[in-house]
Amino acid sequence: LQEVGSIIGKRGDHIKSIRDGSGAKINISDGSCPERIDLQALPNSVPKPPITMRLIVPATQCGCIIGKSGSKIKEIREATGASIQVASEMLPSSTERAVTISGIAESIVLCMRHICQILLDVIFFDLYIDHLTFAIQN
Known part of the structure; x- marks a missing residue:
């Protein structure tokens, strides 16, 4: 559970930053399921610089x-x-x-x-x- 706290950040700041920067959907479960990482992002969700x-x-x-x-x-x-x-x-x-x-x-x-x-x-x-x-x- 400690590891999750470092990923989430204070008040969810890290998660918010990752969401905003990548356009990814991030869900953190309650811990009752086995450990896993599920990355889902749309190919066009990351903005490309002009x-x-x-x-x-x-x-x-x-x-x-x-x-x-x-x-x-x-x-x-x-x-x-x-x-x-x-x-x-x-x-x-x-x-x-x-x-x-x-x-x-x-x-x-x-x-x-x-x-x-x-x-x-x-x-x-x-x-x-x-x-x-x-x-x-x-």
Whole structure:
């Protein structure tokens, strides 16, 4: 019984702290049952800290991330759960703009995949057009 007191803490302070920090349900029985530990917590009960990343993207490519009337950026937000902001101004002495992504780690990874795919599509499309133009001229 003494061991339980050190776990519970004065006025249940330790238990309250564990509950608040982990989201776990903690029940302490009256001692009439055999000794056991039963851990139960929902996988999403522990809050995940938000992360913020900043990408530097050529200003000429930012329109592809935003899309017509913001449709592409809205689609990415909805698909990933991440918050995305494309700076309206270019960085000082640069032709690039900052793209800020915020959210939990999983959302950030998904968002990065979407943005990278968009940028790759643009690059390959530009290469294709350049190749096609060269072929037509020759």
